[in-house]
Amino acid sequence: MSDEDRTRRAPRAQGRKTHEGRRAEQRGQTRTVQPARRVAFDVLRAVSETDAYANLVLPPAIAEARLNAQDAALATELTYGTLRRLGTYDAIIAAAADRTTDSIDPAVLDALRLAVHQLLATRVAPHAAVNESVNLVATVSGRGAASFTNAVLRRITRDSEQSWQARIEDQARSDDERLALRSAHPVWVIRALRRALTAEGRGEELESLLEADNASPEVTLVALPGLADPGEPRLPYAPTAFASPGGDPRGPVEASGGTIRVQDEGSQLVALALTAASPIGAGERWLDLCAGPGGKTALLAAIARQHGATLEANEIVPVRARLVRKALRAVPGEIVVHEQDGRELAASRPGEFDRILVDAPCTGLGALRRRPEARWRKSPADVAELVPLQTDLLSAALDALAPGGIVAYVTCSPHLAETTGVVQEVLRGRSDIVELDARATIADVSRSPIDLADEGRAGTGSAQLWPHRHGTDAMFLALLKRVEPVNASGKED
DSSP states (O other): OOHHHHHHTOOOOSSSOOHHHHHHHHTTOOOOOOHHHHHHHHHHHHHHHHOOOHHHHHHHHHHHHTOOHHHHHHHHHHHHHHHHTHHHHHHHHHHHHTSOGGGSOHHHHHHHHHHHHHHHHSOSOHHHHHHHHHHHHHHHHOHHHHHHHHHHHHHHHTSOHHHHHHHHHHTOSSHHHHHHHHHTOOHHHHHHHHHHHHTTTOGGGHHHHHHHHTSOOOOEEEEOTTTOOOOSSBOSSOTTEEEOOSSOTHHHHHHTTTSEEEOOHHHHHHHHHHHHSSOOOTTOEEEETTOTTOHHHHHHHHHHHHHTOEEEEEOSSHHHHHHHHHHHTTSSSOOEEEOSOHHHHHHTSTTOEEEEEEEOOOOOGGGTTTOTTHHHHOOHHHHHHHHHHHHHHHHHHHHTEEEEEEEEEEESOOOTTTTHHHHHHHHTTOSSEEEOOHHHHHHHHOSSOOOOOOTTOTTOOOEEOOHHHHSSOOOEEEEEEEOOOBOTTSSBO
16 A cells, blocks of 8 residues: 555544454553653643643653653653644645545544654654554554655655655745744734734834743742742842752752742742832731632742732632642731632722732743643634733732732733733723833842833833743733722812
8 A cells, every 4th residue: 555545545543442452452562661751641641632731741641651851851842842833734644645634533642742853853763763663553553554654754754845845835834934834833823922012112022032932941940038048049030049950859849848830930020029019017918819720829828928918819710729829838927818809809909909910811822832732722812811800800800909009910911902901901990000110120029131112112111021031931021009099070089
């Protein structure tokens, strides 16, 4: 049978093991697959089938498989590398298979994606990548699917990565589509990132940003103030941040009892900025309105403890609320964690809080280094759905402020609709809220000078962090202060 015939006869199962695959296992004809590859494949299946996040699924999978350090590193690279370039790999698979990827059995497609990453982006020997992948598919989907996999992969091995890249880019209908295939980002994400950079007068940095999104981020740790001291090496900006010394960070985290945690430096900076936006008075009341999974909550709790402030947290999703409570175990004292819709909680507590963190649900386009699957999972429709929620949460939080109180509006997304767009919408018609200079506040907090663009941001004091410029997630921050409202005569009420 020719490669073309095998391609056209590839089995199509609805995300399940084929009958032939089940019979092969029953006859004891399953084949050995290297453990690191099997772990990576299983994580890819979880991401594809259940919308799982790899960063949550991979660590327990590695632990359950009892991988040594070398195999754990391989499983991590195979998983994240495949997920980052999924769209590009799908285009190559479609070209090599001469069929659309949605006509390929999902399990076989994930195995092909994993194999293509090994063939085109790693030093894994081609014969090993092909043979292991064929064995894997034979195990989960049977011999017919394995023959198809073998045909497609051997076709891919005939040409270099550069040749395949040129071939799929030649089929692009626009410059943005070519850039999407080259950078492994959906077109809509590229355009959103370009607009956000252009708003700062730095549109020429787009390709640097896309490249940074595809780089493996270093593991960053936080030392909760008053409970732990930062280790070495220190990071340039957040005074609480330091880099993991290498290896699995769970060791030092567990040894500290949770006073040292894994947390992006940008995430630390925006939480610290809320506490530094004005002097902290004893007895202040703080609220983390959208607290899950609890990293910023723990940092705020530690600082509140140092200054005699009281913190409450809220998280509507029960599973995430449990994560918040777990994160807070390291901080002495009782901290109430509510499980309510943040809009309703804030509305029920008018004028009560001195500082509120609104770490709003968002598309997560600022954390594509750490959650690469998000770029393929999200769409413009998600932005349209999230913006009203973000607007409502921020409006409710502002109403829950005491006079002189401050809200930090935070997203892990640079999308203008989720960031400055929300702030502008909420401030429209309100005379009781002023925007503070978030850039200056972050600069005051930072251990060293930090480049926060203000060009194109006239009339706004918001701050935007970037992976390519700061080595952090693309965190957005606006600081909003409640003042006495001004009446029509221009006098304070």
